[in-house]
Amino acid sequence: MTISLERPAVPVVGVTNLVEPYDEQHAVVTVQMVVSRDQLAAAVEDAATKAYGIQDPDELSVEEVRSLAAFSLAWMSALELEQGAQSMAHMAGPDADDVSLQWYIHAVYRAVDRAFPKAG
Structure with a gap:
């Protein structure tokens, strides 16, 4: 860091x-700080859902996604971030408990990928 x-x-x-x-x-x-894709998704989802009530992450601009991530990373503890990352990874995967939320979770990941493209 x-x-x-x-x-x-x-x-x-x-x-x-x-x-x-x-x-x-x-x-x-x-x-x-260096964060994983799952941690970024957790940060964006936390701010989008809890603070702003965003319904469709696919409609967010790159600047909005980055702002949401920064907002959450400033407020979340390391433990909250890691727990959120694990939860996001689980909810996005094939063994998710509630597949009705997967469209939203996948939209968050798409937003993260737009705003923070993988280098290389």
Whole structure:
């Protein structure tokens, strides 16, 4: 993981702001992390479903998918992310408990593949 720190904090569009309105911005911390496809799908699904109520991930733009992923990765714990990734992989597979949700899960994976194409 690479972490960089900018001081003083300069407001940047598109950066998750965790500072309460009564507090003063002190620094912008940039965290880079390596995640799997399943972890990205879990992050996107978490934000799309819980925070935004998105019905069809196929309609999301690349920018929207990346924003949803960043939003969730900023808030989810490592344990939540890993559990979500395992759940997504299971729900997308042939042994899924509820195949009625597979269209949505597969749409999330397609959105992830659009926004984060595999290198190489």
